[in-house]
Amino acid sequence: xxxxxxxxxxxxxxxxxxxxxxxxxxxxxxxxxxxxxxxxxxxxxxxxxxxxxxxxxxxxxxxxxxxxxxxxxxxxxxxxxxxxxxxxxxxxxxxxxxxxxxxxxxxxxxxxxxxxxxxxxxxxxxxxxxxxxxxxxxxxxxxxxxxxxxxxxxxxxxxxxxxxxxxxxxxxxxxxxxxxxxxxxxxxxxxxxxxxxxxxxxxxxxxxxxxxxxxxxxxxxxxxxxxxxxxxxxxxxxxxxxxxxxxxxxxxxxxxxxxxxxxxxxxxxxxxxxxxxxxxxxxxxxxxxxxxxxxxxxxxxxxxxxxxxxxxxxxxxxxxxxxxxxxxxxxxxxxxxxxx
Numbered sequence: 001x002x003x004x005x006x007x008x009x010x011x012x013x014x015x016x017x018x019x020x021x022x023x024x025x026x027x028x029x030x031x032x033x034x035x036x037x038x039x040x041x042x043x044x045x046x047x048x049x050x051x052x053x054x055x056x057x058x059x060x061x062x063x064x065x066x067x068x069x070x071x072x073x074x075x076x077x078x079x080x081x082x083x084x085x086x087x088x089x090x091x092x093x094x095x096x097x098x099x100x101x102x103x104x105x106x107x108x109x110x111x112x113x114x115x116x117x118x119x120x121x122x123x124x125x126x127x128x129x130x131x132x133x134x135x136x137x138x139x140x141x142x143x144x145x146x147x148x149x150x151x152x153x154x155x156x157x158x159x160x161x162x163x164x165x166x167x168x169x170x171x172x173x174x175x176x177x178x179x180x181x182x183x184x185x186x187x188x189x190x191x192x193x194x195x196x197x198x199x200x201x202x203x204x205x206x207x208x209x210x211x212x213x214x215x216x217x218x219x220x221x222x223x224x225x226x227x228x229x230x231x232x233x234x235x236x237x238x239x240x241x242x243x244x245x246x247x248x249x250x251x252x253x254x255x256x257x258x259x260x261x262x263x264x265x266x267x268x269x270x271x272x273x274x275x276x277x278x279x280x281x282x283x284x285x286x287x288x289x290x291x292x293x294x295x296x297x298x299x300x301x302x303x304x305x306x307x308x309x310x311x312x313x314x315x316x317x318x319x320x321x322x323x324x325x326x327x328x329x330x331x332x333x334x335x336x337x338x339x340x
Contacts, residue, residue: 023205026051030058031066031171033195039182040189040205050187054178058194061174064092067115067165077155078115078163085147085154093153095166095173095277096146102169102281103143106297108257110285115165116140117260121251126244128251129260137161138260167253172197172235172280179276196241196283199233199276217267217309224315225307229272235279237287238268254287265290270307271298278304291316 024047025038037054041047064073073092080086088096102110117137120129129137145158166173171194178192179199189202191210200210209228216222217240227234239262243252256263269287271279282304286294291310298306298318306318 022047024048024051026055028055028058030055031062031174031194033171034193036191036193037178038191039187040202041187046185046187050182050185050190053181053185054192057178057181058174061170061177064089065095065166065170067119067163074164074166081155082157082160082162085149085152085156087152087154090153093148093155095169096155096164097148098277099166099169099281100143100146100148102285106285106289108143109288109293110168110281111141111143111257112164112166112168113141113143113145113162114255114257114260115163116161118165118253118255119163121253123242123244123251123253126246128246134260138258141257141260168237168284169277169281171195172233172276172278175199175233175276175280196236196238197233197276197280198235200229201231203230214268214270214307218313224309225270227272227307232272232274233276233279234270234272235276235283236268236270237283239264239287240267254284256288263288263290265311266294267309267311267313269294269309272305272307274303282306 022042022044023040028035035055035058037051039047039050041050063069066072067074067078069075073088077086077088099112117129117134120133120137121127140159140161145162146164147156147158175192175194175197176199179190179201182190183201189204191198191200198212204210209230212227212229212234213223214225214236216224217238237254239250239252239254241253243250250262252262254263255261266287269283271283271286273279273282286298286306286308289297291308294308295306295316295318298304305320307321308316310316
């Protein structure tokens with residue numbers, strides 16, 4: 001599984017949960033990642049309706065927002081917006097507007113126009129741009145090149161060659177949309193995950209929290225922390241999710257907008273917050289900013305916490321997760337996960 005590894009601390013095996021009436025668990029590969037939903041409802045038919053709604057919503061958002069699907073709304077925007085304003089759906093317009101909010105908040109560390117250079121990388125084939133290509137494309141990375149018209153709900157690109165990719169926020173948005181659908185049909189206990197982005201409502205089973213494990217960025221079989229959570233979202237961005245190595249250098253998908261190259265100050269950034277759209281965008285932002293600036297940002301924001309693994313493998317926590325400062329709420333201090 002990519003991104004945040006969900007190691008749910010099972011007092012009972014998964015089979016025991018699924019055998020219990022109303023508990024359902026299902027996985028699927030959508031949006032280029034693993035989608036997981038686990039939920040409970042007294043009426044098994046409602047539970048089944050919830051699982052199906054999540055999978056359908058994930059497929060809908062993928063078909064609209066994938067830059068790799070030629071018929072998607074986002075692909076059409078990338079094709080046409082440099083030559084004329086393109087009217088887009090209310091959902092896409094608002095998500096791009098939200099992206100620009102995070103760009104302002106992070107002083108450009110989060111920038112969906114990173115795709116102007118990002119499309120030159122192919123992590124499966126080990127392909128990257130040469131220095132000249134990268135430098136030329138990096139000049140196009142600037143969120144101010146996105147021109148939004150609130151009246152017409154249209155978007156234009158200020159320069160030819162600008163591209164956008166919502167990979168740093170769309171999965172979080174999809175998770176939030178799915179949670180809203182589940183709540184609308186009366187489901188109060190659920191976990192929805194899209195790769196490194198998760199959100200949970202209620203407790204898990206028998207009054208227990210959802211125990212979320214943060215994987216060791218250099219050993220997928222190990223955890224660096226386990227966090228008991230309820231009614232929050234959590235996202236991890238890591239340099240182990242999509243990458244290749246060349247001459248001892250790791251090239252991964254989290255692009256520093258300033259250089260057009262992979263950000264290398266950290267191995268992973270895990271963000272805890274109220275919704276997955278926020279945690280998704282902030283995990284990318286904090287990864288790019290690095291430990292010092294990233295923690296400074298997190299500590300300024302209400303209801304946001306972070307667990308960071310730096311480039312040396314050292315753990316760093318935001319103020320709210322330090323034992324002396326952690327309030328008596330649903331986020332407990334992380335503890336090392338015992339290894340067998």
